[in-house]
Amino acid sequence: MTALTAGAFLRLHAMSGAAPMWLMVPVFGLQVAVTAGRWSLVNETPADRLINRALSFSAVCVFAALWDTDLSADGYPSRVFLVCGVLALTSVYGLAELFDGADPAAVRRRQWGYDGFAVSGAGLLLLGDGLAAPANWWRTLLWVAVFQLPMAGAGVRTMRACLREMPRASSRLERIAYSALMVTAAYWCGAALFAVAISVLRGVTYPTEWTVASCLVYLFVTLLTAVPLVRAVGVYSGLDRTGRELRTLRPLWRDLTTAVPEVVLPATGRITEPDSRLYRMVVESRDALQQLRMYMPRDDSGELGIAAYSRRIAQAVDAKAAGVAPSAELAAGENPYAGEDVDAELGHLLELARAWPGGVSEPARANRR
Known part of the structure; x- marks a missing residue:
């Protein structure tokens, strides 16, 4: 217009x-x-x-x-x-x-x-x-x-x-x-x-x-x-809202897709559109989290909140890197942070990304792309 x-x-x-x-x-x-x-x-x-x-x-x-x-x-x-x-x-x-x-x-x-x-x-x-x-x-x-x-x-x-x-x-x-x-x-x-x-x-x-x-x-x-x-x-x-969201999400996305490389979508050429890059990062991060649920330790502490969830995801990354066997039973459990749509998933992932720095061990970080 x-x-x-x-x-x-x-x-x-x-x-x-x-x-x-x-x-x-x-x-x-x-x-x-x-x-x-x-x-x-x-x-x-x-x-x-x-x-x-x-x-x-x-x-x-x-x-x-x-x-x-x-x-x-x-x-x-x-x-x-x-x-x-x-x-x-x-x-x-x-x-x-x-x-x-x-x-x-x-x-x-x-x-x-x-x-x-x-x-x-x-x-x-x-x-x-x-x-x-x-x-x-x-x-x-x-x-x-x-x-x-x-x-x-x-x-x-x-x-x-x-x-x-x-x-x-x-x-x-x-x-x-x-x-x-x-x-x-x-x-x-x-x-x-x-x-x-x-x-x-x-x-x-x-x-x-x-x-x-x-x-x-x-x-x-x-x-x-x-x-x-x-x-x-x-x-x-990168100073607009999408650019800021990309910068916030990138460290989490990088760690998750390094831990679960099979969730990375096939390359279709260089993606230059910021909205497309953000959508792709959301989908790949969401799929990686779903896979990592099989490696999460059981939570008997009753601790709630995004910080506790971030630590459990980091522990799952380390467990997968250490060769721990996955558990389908853990993956089937309810995910309290699952979003109903892409916007909800993005909000959840941004919240998780803000709590993420320092949550992954140095050995796991050494294997990042």
């Missing part, structure tokens, strides 16, 4: 004054950093790629505007601005279409069509004097067709998708995100209509002023698109 916030190339059509350099330059720097990070860490789905594509083209547009603030004059920056602008908008429209229920398998084919139309329209606008050419009816109509209609269409499709999905939101945070996206989409529609009015009333084919309001909206959308990137950085660095 946050995917749809990506496109806010949404330039430049508000009634405030021109944006100052002290605002434009930091916004541009932030957007470049977010775009580079997303291409590196958040680039798996068609929606991710459309977001990154829209951000990239819009970053080039902003760079052109910083390079030459007089985009109404014909020149290299204005041409770059125009071509990359229409490509950013086609990416936004494709993203909105995808969010509104379009077939993900046909994204690339549809996008080629949108890009072809947009670039053709931009090429016609660049004929003659380009952006410096005086406004006339066909240039204004073409400008509306390649810029304002895709922007308005993206806004309409996004708002429709938000209205459909908002009742299904499962949390307050998700509803807030949909609401923010609705506001952004409404701005798209309003900016498109305002740009058309400016073109008609002022006789300007290309209203290209970067205003304070549009710059702030651009900043807002850049921050929204950074949310998945922040999550990806947390996963990559």
Whole structure:
């Protein structure tokens, strides 16, 4: 859902004054950093790629505007601005279409069509004097067709998708995100209509002023698109919840799977997804504990608690390493710490892992992987 916030190339059509350099330059720097990070860490789905594509083209547009603030004059920056602008908008429209229920398998084919139309329209606008050419009816109509209609269409499709999905939101945070996206989409529609009015009333084919309001909206959308990137950085660095759980569980898992290597699941290539690694560790640890129950000493002390259970598991590891014969009777006994599902098993294993350090004897530790 946050995917749809990506496109806010949404330039430049508000009634405030021109944006100052002290605002434009930091916004541009932030957007470049977010775009580079997303291409590196958040680039798996068609929606991710459309977001990154829209951000990239819009970053080039902003760079052109910083390079030459007089985009109404014909020149290299204005041409770059125009071509990359229409490509950013086609990416936004494709993203909105995808969010509104379009077939993900046909994204690339549809996008080629949108890009072809947009670039053709931009090429016609660049004929003659380009952006410096005086406004006339066909240039204004073409400008509306390649810029304002895709922007308005993206806004309409996004708002429709938000209205459909908002009742299904499962949390307050998700509803807030949909609401923010609705506001952004409404701005798209309003900016498109305002740009058309400016073109008609002022006789300007290309209203290209970067205003304070549009710059702030651009900043807002850049921050929204950074949310998945922040999550990806947390996963990559191991600082998110899953990463912390992996670090907590790893010493216990390592000792258990060393003691009972037959529970290790067959390798299917390198597992890089943290959730998949965690699930695999839970399953292997659970199966190892079940096997080690055959080596647990009988508990006649009546001592309860996770610390006592941890010591008994450690004793079972040592007993198995010493060649003690397993007991099916012990394995058949009730396990007071067995979880009903994977989440419950994970909670139990994390609790056991926190009580685990120092519980395994040095001989058993020497045999760990």
